[in-house]
Amino acid sequence: MTNPIDFLSLFGRSRELKSALEQSRARLYRVAYAWCHNAALADDLVQDTLTKAMQKSAQLRDPKARDAWLFSILTNCYRDHFRRQRDMDDIDELELAQDGTPETENSQLQIIEKVRAAVARLPEGQRQVVTLVDLEGFSYIEVAAILDVPIGTVMSRLCRARNAMKSQLLREFGKAPDAQGPQIRRIK
Amino acid sequence: MSTNEFERFSDEYLNSFVDDQLSTDEKSRAYAMINQDEAVNRRVCELRKLRDLVQLAYKHPPAPPSQTRPAQSGNFVRTAAASLLLGLGLLVSWLQYHAPTPSQDRQAIAGGGDRALPIVSADAREIKVLFHLNSGNVARMKEVLDEAEGLLKLYGETGQPARVEIITNGDGLNLLRAQTSPYAERVQAMRARYPNLVFAACQNTIERLSAHGIDMHLLPGTIVIDSGVAQIIQRQQQGWLYIQV
Numbered sequence: 001m002t003n004p005i006d007f008l009s010l011f012g013r014s015r016e017l018k019s020a021l022e023q024s025r026a027r028l029y030r031v032a033y034a035w036c037h038n039a040a041l042a043d044d045l046v047q048d049t050l051t052k053a054m055q056k057s058a059q060l061r062d063p064k065a066r067d068a069w070l071f072s073i074l075t076n077c078y079r080d081h082f083r084r085q086r087d088m089d090d091i092d093e094l095e096l097a098q099d100g101t102p103e104t105e106n107s108q109l110q111i112i113e114k115v116r117a118a119v120a121r122l123p124e125g126q127r128q129v130v131t132l133v134d135l136e137g138f139s140y141i142e143v144a145a146i147l148d149v150p151i152g153t154v155m156s157r158l159c160r161a162r163n164a165m166k167s168q169l170l171r172e173f174g175k176a177p178d179a180q181g182p183q184i185r186r187i188k
Numbered sequence: 189m190s191t192n193e194f195e196r197f198s199d200e201y202l203n204s205f206v207d208d209q210l211s212t213d214e215k216s217r218a219y220a221m222i223n224q225d226e227a228v229n230r231r232v233c234e235l236r237k238l239r240d241l242v243q244l245a246y247k248h249p250p251a252p253p254s255q256t257r258p259a260q261s262g263n264f265v266r267t268a269a270a271s272l273l274l275g276l277g278l279l280v281s282w283l284q285y286h287a288p289t290p291s292q293d294r295q296a297i298a299g300g301g302d303r304a305l306p307i308v309s310a311d312a313r314e315i316k317v318l319f320h321l322n323s324g325n326v327a328r329m330k331e332v333l334d335e336a337e338g339l340l341k342l343y344g345e346t347g348q349p350a351r352v353e354i355i356t357n358g359d360g361l362n363l364l365r366a367q368t369s370p371y372a373e374r375v376q377a378m379r380a381r382y383p384n385l386v387f388a389a390c391q392n393t394i395e396r397l398s399a400h401g402i403d404m405h406l407l408p409g410t411i412v413i414d415s416g417v418a419q420i421i422q423r424q425q426q427g428w429l430y431i432q433v
Contacts, residue, residue, distance in 0.1 A: 033249040034242075043252035115245035133207055134242040140209050158207075159199040162238050169241060170234055 017057055021050050024070050027136065031071065034131040035078055037120050048077040071132065072146045118168045126161035129154055197221075197228055206235040314349040316428040320420055323433070324359030326370050332363075332433040333371055333378065340382045350384060353423070357390035357416030361397075364389050366405040379409050390416035 028049055032042035052073050060069050119127055125147070132143045140158075144151040204210050205218045222228050317339060321332045336352050343350040354363075362368040364387055369375060378385055388411050394404050406412070413419045424430050 029252055030246050030249050034246050039250045040253045042249070046252070111241070112245045115241045119242065119245065130242065131246070134239045135246055140204070140207070155200045155203065158203050162203065162235060163199065165238050165241075166234055170237065 017054075020063075020066060021053055021070075024067070025050065027067075028070060028074055031131055031135055032074060032078065034116075034119060034135060035124075035127060037116060041081070045074060045077050045081065049074045052077065067136070068138065068142045068146055071136065071138070072148070075128070075146055075148075114172065115165075115169060118165050121168075122161050122164060125149075125153075126157045126164070129157040130161040130165075133158060197225075202228070202231055202235060206232060206239065314351060315343065316351045316423070316426070317353075318420065318423045318428045318430050319352070319354045320416070320430065320432045321354060321356045321360035321363060322358040322416075324362045328433055329360075329363045329371060333374060335431070335433065336385065337378055337382075340378075340385060344382070351386075352382070352384060353386045353388060353428075355388045355390070355413070355416050355419055357393045361389050361393045363387075364406050364410045365403075366407055367403050369407060372407055375407055376409075386411060388413045388416075388419065390414075390419075392416070 025046060028046045029042055032045045032049075033039060036042055036045070049070065053070055056073070060066060119131065122130065128147055129143055132138045132146060133140070138146065140151050140154045143154045147154070201218075205215065205222070208215075210218060222232055317336075319332050319336055321328065323329075332354060336354055340350070340352055342348075356363055363371065363375065366372065375387060379387065387407070387409070389406055391412050391414050393416070394412065398404050420430060
């Protein structure tokens, strides 16, 4: 795949846009990873997104809307990927659990893995909404535009996603739902 | 409860409140109502915790594979080594110890405090040493820096994998406060020279001193831990050597 940096240089676009896109890379990757839980696929989706963003840069009139615009391109890339490839990843193959390593003995890592597994179990639409809101802090209106769904759908998906996660996670973590872990306590 | 009130306390409404989607007027009304109702308050807390958990879970996603692909075949070995280091660094920072819901206050107080405390040993041969400084005595500060530097230098020369943490609480925290540190330049130089060295400051001490109006800006790169004491106990359980100076 073409490295977006080379691609950008090749076309000699403005340094500002190039830098803005590269600065968005980590954020796009985080959300893409939260959607698919596959580092290689997330990376490819981000590369596709940045390449398409450069090709379509003329569409972006308002630089303030750049973030939402980029994430809407990511949404399309993600959708296209699964349209092309209907054989969805099996949940057992997701890069979530790392059982058998000493690291899993650490409570915080276990929490991270459980939360990722809970997010991965959400239906796709709910997963997208909850990650765009929680990780990127997009407003409901922005999420509606990014995913091209009505705002009411955004709100209902968010409610369902959080209710599902609440029943899975907060009960599981019991008395330590704030994920502090048992051995890290505040001692005054 | 009227239909109107019911709508205010619907899941949609509480989510909107937590996600800051209400107008200023709506929000102030919501605050008042939520504070009056313990059950609703608990639901709001749960929603916030869920949001914090999601943020925690993806704060450090696995390194993208493109960062471990060689850029040019001629530089394969060098690139692979650099990528491996980068991957390891990302892994270590992913495994970092940090409070899952760091408050903005804490970030503001901590100033430049942004480094990670790795929890998990990457190498079984690795020596892990923890220095505990709780004294504001300048001679003690010098002693801890001398000892840590001596060890790091020795391990560096002999190729021994090692990690050293200097945990400060109480008056010892003066070593890491921007306004009081008698060794600010040396701390920065050591931090730059030894990537396996971490300086940590106790959040409890920071809060206590801040409450007295004391400026708690820390030297850049200092990490903040919830409790120095708890961290020391945890480290000892993880097999770290503990040296109190």
